[in-house]
Amino acid sequence: MKLYSILLIVSLFIIAGCAAQRSKNVESWSESQASEWFDHEAWLNQIGSRPDQSINKKEFAVRYHKNRKRWDIAFAFLKDTNLDTLKVGNHELDGKNVFVKVTEYNSKNPEDVFYESHKNYSDIQYVVSGQEYIGIADMLTASVKIPYNEEKDILFYSVQKDKNLIAKPGTFFIFFPQELHRPGIKVGNSAWVKKIVIKVRD
DSSP: OHHHHHHHHHHHHHHHHHHHHHHHTGGGOOHHHHHHHHHHOGGGTTOSSEEOTTSOHHHHHHHHHHSHHHHHHHHHHHHHSOGGGOOSEEEEEETBTEEEEEEEEEOBOGGGOOEEEOSSEEEEEEEEESOEEEEEEOGGGEEEEEEEETTTTEEEEEESOEEEEEEOTTEEEEEOTTOEEEEEEOBSBOOEEEEEEEEEEO
């Protein structure tokens, strides 16, 4: 019985060690491992909104484990903040590492909005009120329209082929650096939108 107990304890240590090793080597995860981790949603911390299925699960797993504290701060903000009463402007959560941009605007015609990407920050985008399309496109179809602005961490593109995702309350999107996106597009007629973008530094 004593030998069995010792073997059980050793086995548990080995399993725990393997799990810890896997968490340190997230970049080596398969797509199915990343999906399993993502879909388990321990990272989500039971917030009320849902992640959109367009999110790159493997990319998110890598970035989350690299800077877990920053992502946890961002999701805690989504969970604990009354977004309806949040004032327009920038709100720092962890200095320049994690901050929130709150905007209100009328959704726009597609031709009036350029595709964009970033170099230093990932975006968590959430529509608080109203609805809009967010366009996504492959970098292979894009050409630079306005060069990179280091101060604003943004550059703009023209694209040949894209797809629209509908954004409305209850669902958030994550766009990683160099993932092309075009927010603020009208759904039908132009309408008022309140939106937050949480910027998470890599």
